[in-house]
Amino acid sequence: MHVQARCRTGVALTLLVGAALAGCSSLDGAAHRVANVVTPYKVEVVQGNFVSREQVEALQPGMSRQQVRDILGTPLVTSVFHADRWEYVFTIRRAGVDSQVRKLTVFFDGDLFARSQGDEMPTEAEFVASLGTRKKLGAVPPLEATEAQLAKYPAAKPAEASAAEASAPAAASYPPLEPGAR
Missing domain, CATH: 1.20.5 (Single alpha-helices involved in coiled-coils or other helix-helix interfaces)
Structure with a gap:
């Protein structure tokens, strides 16, 4: 069994x-x-240096490497094999918006700026405006309570009682912060 x-x-x-x-x-x-x-929360990923059109227009042939660095910032890529050029790459990935990728290459002749080439850079105002193009989440709820909502809660204390509490004298002495000597 x-x-x-x-x-x-x-x-x-x-x-x-x-x-x-x-x-x-x-x-x-x-x-x-x-x-x-x-849908899960997706982190915004920003990599590289944002370079605006105003910054690119500020570059003048004959500038030193330090002057170019002061205007554009530290390059994202410098190569030992290509010491005569710097690469500036900017990438931003956000949920609900297409990724933005911008590239700029700066060329030097010795230690002096010669030319730059790359993507068409947006102005600072255009870039800031592009950051605000997210999906709309809906209407914002009203931020004021109606009379019916306020009626649910008790009325506040009379002003006379709270004024009397506020005018009460403060304590004249306070306890010591450290214990007394033994």
């Missing part, structure tokens, strides 16, 4: 595991439906 009970338990356990595995596909579909509704 003991062997027969063990065999039945084995069959029941096998059927139970089979039913659980069959249910996984329906649970998996439900998990995908929930994941499509609930």
Whole structure:
């Protein structure tokens, strides 16, 4: 009898595991439906140096490397094999907005600025305006309470009572900060 009970338990356990595995596909579909509704927070990723059109226009042939660095900032990429050029790359990735990638290469003749080439850089105002183009989350709720909402809460204390509390004298002595000597 003991062997027969063990065999039945084995069959029941096998059927139970089979039913659980069959249910996984329906649970998996439900998990995908929930994941499509609930979106996780995505971190904004900003890499490199933002270079504006005004900064590029400020560059003049014959400037020293230090002057170029003062205007554009430290380059993102400098190469030992290409000592005559600096690379400025700017990337920003934000949720709900297309990624922005801008590249600028600055060329030197010896230690003097010769020329620059790269993407069309936005002005500072254009760049700031592009930062505000996120998805709208909906209408802002009213920030003032209605009379009906205020009626739910008790009225404030009379002004006379609070004025009397405010005019009470302060304590004349305070306890010591450190314990007395022993």
